[in-house]
Amino acid sequence: MPAPLQQAPLLQASQLYCERDERVLFARLDFTLHSGELVQVEGPNGAGKTTLMRSLTGLNQYFEGEVRWRGYSLAQDTTAFHAETLALGHHSGIKLPLTPTENLRWIAAARGISLHDLDARIAFSLDAVGLSGFEHQPAHTLSAGQKRRITLARLFLEPATLWVLDEPFSAIDKAGVAALEGLLGDHIQRGGAALVVTHHDLRLARPHHRLLLGQGRRGEWQWQEAVAA
């Protein structure tokens, strides 16, 4: 187990409460995420998994409770949190008329990544997701799975401590899923942390946590421990 970067947990959520259309999605939700930990978020459709992910990453401001990053409240300052977090949601931010390289180039610059040898790193990342040979083709000529992999290439490009992945396995083939599971293991091995929304039975080399949402009408939830595969 690698030593945590600091004393405070990476991410600490306390007393989160959110309702949508007069329906309680989650209530009194508390959890902490330390460096080297992974939480799999599960729950039936409409249970509020995506809303929780958006609340944690600052893309939903209509919830109650507090989220802290390395001990500092996100209500005060989000700059450090955003710099260290890589969130991949349902929408990819991929522009279809642009090539994979062009897409990653602007995303990297907008995410505040150092531009030093950026092109070489983009080429490496695209190769890692099996898109070598497609680097300079407009994205609209690629298949759904290939477009999805442009987004996943950001995992190799951005040096982020926290990964927040919403349904990362959609449109990915079996071998790709296994590789992604391996990467999730590598990421927490190196001291990172991850929040992953998926129904897929995660097979990781290390134990992880499971957060089950939608366990009742009043925003009940459960916390479970999953063993290593």
Next chain:
Amino acid sequence: MTIKRASLPPLLEAASLPPLSQGFGALLRRDLLLASRQRSDLIYPVFFFFMVVSLFPLGIGPDGKLLAKTAPGILWIAALLSTLLATDSLFRQDYDDGTLEILLSSPQSSFVFVTAKVLAHWLVASLPLLLFAPLIAVMLHLDGRGIGILLASLALGTPILSLISAIGASLTVGLRRGSMLVALIALPLYVPVLIFAVGAVETATLGGSVAGHIGYLAAMLVLAVTLAPFAIAAGLAISVKA
């Protein structure tokens, strides 16, 4: 070809922020690149402008004197509508494909991104208008000095219009009935620009000094460039973070 378990980059220990120009330049380059791949964005506003102007002689008659007298107003109202129509979907695609989520969860300030987007949009949608406006002005019998001042007023005025309608676009980006609303929001706010710009062109055709008009337009441009991005960034945050 599938995903490899390649090595991940080393973790960032302390985040050092890149210069603001990095995000600005990246987004500006991206939007210009996109426009160069979708060239229709460049010519549609010009054709719209041309068509609206042509409707006026058909509507009020071909009398040259009447046209010359009303030309400043006609040209400016056509330019205003063209800018409005081009800007109302300024953020729509970026909202649908998730670009805005990336920009709003970037460690960089969204103020910078907003300014880059509006600038890129102005270069794509309004700059071509400036190139073609003299030709279209000639058709309305506007004289040489009038055309010169028309260009100056368009150069100073259209960026203000883009910034104003970007406020409307940012507040309505998540809504289905967006475009009509953007017009309702932006048009009353366009009034001062229209008044000073048309005043400048009219005064120029009458041979008066237009320094005052142009000064007001320049002052409004400075005000819009400094204040509007705050409102646009706030509007985007409200629309996206829901």
Next chain:
Amino acid sequence: MQQRVNQAETKTATLWQWINNTFHRFGSPKYFYDLTGKLLPWCWAGVLLVLIPGLIWGLAFAPPDYYQGNSYRIIFIHVPAAGIAMMGYAVMAFAGIVTLVWRMKMADVIAKVVAPIGASFTFLCLVTGAIWGRPTWGTWWEWDARLTSMLILFFLYVSVMALRAAIEHPDVAARATAVLSIVGIVNLPIIRYSVNWWNTLHQPSSIRLTGSSLAPEMLYPLLACIVGFYFLFAVLVMLSARNEVLLREYRSAWVKKWLKP
């Protein structure tokens, strides 16, 4: 010495606490409801004792104008309505600032109910201006600087109401309309200035609805009408804000208790 400093500190602390408490109390729907319940009778009294006598005095007993005869009497409605129209927008924008900065729920209730009321007074001002224009200028509508500014103010109200109506999520609607009304209030002085400037350019001089000096027999009823209109505005805002509070808080215990005593 140390003791005095401590005392001063406690005093500032209590003052700050008092400000904070008052502010938070205003933010509480129940407190707002109770407070407006106590204030309403006084504002009704203002309407009955100031506005109605003022209107009767102005419309029936004030002497006719030397130049305009009786048609000038419309100022007893037109001028107060114009004042309310502008103040209403300012109230809405201020409530918008409070919504955005302090996230106070009650501020948005005020912003929401002020919009249609302010728009109605703006409309009243436009209609009375147009009616007055008929005998004076000979047209139902004259592009007079003040009337044109009022027309644009009316458009600004319409855009704020349209934006609120288009957004389903009430919190998003609150914040979006807050931004728009602040943008509007920043632009209003520029719009007014530009319209005045445009007007002097195109029509050098025209008869104004409000002269530079009014005779005291006309001024006093006008002042009564202006003050009375403010009472009327307060009554209307409080009545609709109380309705809005009940609607928004219908699930809370105090509203349920209020509904079934």
